[in-house]
Amino acid sequence: MTGTPGALARGLLLAAHPGPALAVTALSGLLAMAQGLEPAQVALVLAAVLAGQLSVGWSNDLVDVSRDRRTGRPDKPLATGAVSLGVVRGACIAAVVLCVVLSLALGVAAGLVHLVCVASAWTYNLGLKSTAWSWAPYAVSFGGLPAVVSLVDGQLPPWWWPVGAALLGVAAHLLNVLPDLDDDAATGVRGLPHRLGRPYVAPVAATVLVAASAVVLVGAGAPLAVSAAIGAVVLALAVVVVAGSGRVPFVSAVAIALGDAMLLVVAR
Incomplete structure (x- = not known):
């Protein structure tokens, strides 16, 4: 495994599924601005959602590492050895802790709904992806995101x-x-x-x-x-x-x- 800081950072970033993570985070920010939240609230929404998305991306690659190695996925840093299991596992744990703290800082109702959205995405990684219900975590997690934003403002969407x-x-x-x-x-x-x-x-x-x-x-x-x-x-x-x-x-x-x-x- 390449040990340079730049290579390590790149591997960690790619293992987080940056495209989907940034897309969902950006959507949450746009929803927050459409809701008319204060700039500090918008920033907090962005931080909480990004932390949750990072945890989802890293957990996905951690769960799938054996499968990705068997299929020879060159785009998966854990499969190629560009980053170690320990590093990604530590980053994932840190992202989960940050997600919990930042979500609850949005308010109890909004925070709990966001944690349900993140937990739903984790259920996909942990097994639902291989069942006929693979669509359900996406429906729950995407559908819940507007409620998170509205509840920060004390409203239902x-x-x-x-x-x-x-x-x-x-x-x-x-x-x-x-x-x-x-x-x-x-x-x-x-x-x-x-x-x-x-x-x-x-x-x-x-x-x-x-x-x-x-x-x-x-x-x-x-x-x-x-x-x-x-x-x-x-x-x-x-x-x-x-x-x-x-x-x-x-x-x-x-x-x-x-x-x-x-x-x-x-x-x-």
């Missing part, structure tokens, strides 16, 4: 925030697993996407994304002309998700998800 976010979470699960279906199958992972089969994952993900868009548009009460225009774009992208080839379906699905996320934030 509008109904379409958690419903739309939960649907986005399910779609994220389907799309996130799609590139790894073959490696997962080789190591005995059989979550919902694996049971659906590769030909059906993209169509189901597209359907869920369209449903999320419909929920957000209805909840936001957008003018009919605006809703019709957005709906037409979403449906066109959904067709591309199902019928496209190469990376085009994935990019189209991400475009729908980003659009839904932005609607979730701005149409409060």
